[in-house]
Amino acid sequence: MPSTLPDGDPAPASGELPGSALRGLGERPFGFYVHVPFCVTRCGYCDFNTYTASELGPGASHRDYADTVVEEVRLARRVLGDAELPVETVFFGGGTPTLLPPEDLSRILAAIDAEFGLRPGAEVTTEANPESVDPAYLDKLRQGGFNRVSFGMQSAREHVLRVLDRTHTPGRPARAVQEARAAGFEHVNLDLIYSTPGESDDDWRASLAAAIEAGPDHVSAYSLIVEDGTRLAARIRRGELPMPDDDVAADRYLIAEEMLTEAGFSWYEVSNWATSEQARCRHNLLYWTGGDWWAAGPGAHSHVGGTRWWNVKHPAAYAQRLAAGTSPAHAREVLSDTDRAAERLMLELRLVSGYPLAEVAPGARTSVASALARGLLEPEPFRAGRMVLTLKGRLLADALITELM
Known part of the structure; x- marks a missing residue:
């Protein structure tokens, strides 16, 4: 946290x-x-x-x-x-x-x-x-x-x-x-x-x-x-x-x-x-992979159904809120569809299961083709419709995700 x-x-x-x-x-x-x-x-x-x-x-x-x-x-x-x-x-x-x-x-x-x-x-x-x-x-x-x-x-x-x-x-x-x-x-x-x-x-x-x-x-x-x-x-x-x-x-x-x-x-x-x-x-x-979780404790960040919130930071303030019968949540944000899609790409592309090509935004498809040509994506999963990082791609994962977003 x-x-x-x-x-x-x-x-x-x-x-x-x-x-x-x-x-x-x-x-x-x-x-x-x-x-x-x-x-x-x-x-x-x-x-x-x-x-x-x-x-x-x-x-x-x-x-x-x-x-x-x-x-x-x-x-x-x-x-x-x-x-x-x-x-x-x-x-x-x-x-x-x-x-x-x-x-x-x-x-x-x-x-x-x-x-x-x-x-x-x-x-x-x-x-x-x-x-x-x-x-x-x-x-x-x-x-x-x-x-x-x-x-x-x-x-x-x-x-x-x-x-x-x-x-x-x-x-x-x-x-x-x-x-x-x-x-x-x-x-x-x-x-x-x-x-x-x-x-x-x-x-x-x-x-x-x-x-x-x-x-x-x-x-x-x-x-x-x-x-x-x-x-x-x-x-x-x-x-x-x-x-x-x-x-x-x-x-x-x-x-x-x-x-x-x-x-x-x-x-x-x-x-x-x-x-x-x-x-x-x-x-x-x-x-x-986009599940829901409740995070308990000071400063902890939760996520349920596209809403993210985070608790007050200090353990004393956290304890005081709960003792008073109120939520320890400090603030929250409701993610837009665009935010959720970007997070999904950012997280799933780091997994060995990869990210579905069908979900790639049209404006990013040239970058996807370039990533394949540069050896950043595995050819066989690509032919099956998924982007999976090669070893070289893992080394450059953050830069590639930024490019695709």
Whole structure:
């Protein structure tokens, strides 16, 4: 959840949604996101809406947080009415959700189940810092209904972790994966970051090798983005560290594709690889394919039927709104058909399933033909009526999407 909130139209205190958002409710996949905005320390590159103990201030606490989120879950049920909305995916993100006791996370999940019902086989994920869990914690999560865990590994090299201000030690993510498997987690992801200042190709290869050897069935690998207002951005501005290089990032992506493919992973989204279709993150796929989701927590962004809204940013303000019986929504926007079409192109073209040629705007067809000629699109799916990115196309995905829009 980004730390800054966009502008938008005022959101009603009741949380009521426009009729356009409620039309077709239940016909689209429905998921829940739960934002837990607490961290022990702030990573130097992080721009998410998170708070350390010293930043939290009065009016909010770890202790009461689960009760506050449960109130928003109940609000969601009132706002969405009586529509049958079995929850297909739940994702706890942060921050560090596993700073809360496992009983608190399970209690929030139980509230979602009580209000909406979890679809049989629902995917239930939590993010975790490898240092914030142990076997007993993971056992309790599994007993509470969680079946997927995503560990923030980022790198296997100590000097790279220091630049990122990560607090875990190399080797701990691998042990955390083993502990999650022993607890009965069906699916385990490791998050990696590449092109950190000071990282070499050999460092990146070592991180990939360590991640693969740990035995997850899913790996996410993201190029480092330098966000304004972070400590990392300040260090680069002062000349202490070099700005990440786009060409270096492209080389690192190619290394990731090579090593992960050799290890039995396949890409299904530009930054995500899985060992099987079952191992793909269904919650993220819900985002990427136009589903509905309610996002609970301070600063969390929801989307239902083309209406997007976002909650107030600070945990204290969030708690105050819900304690007063009002919606924590700060503002919202109703997306136009043009906006929704642009978002669909932007998201679906990044997927291995691609984007239907029939949906391409007439004015963009020359660009599509050019992309095929430049080797950015796979010829066989193209002949079958879909645009699917080649490896070269994945490297240039953002530029191509901009061109097509």
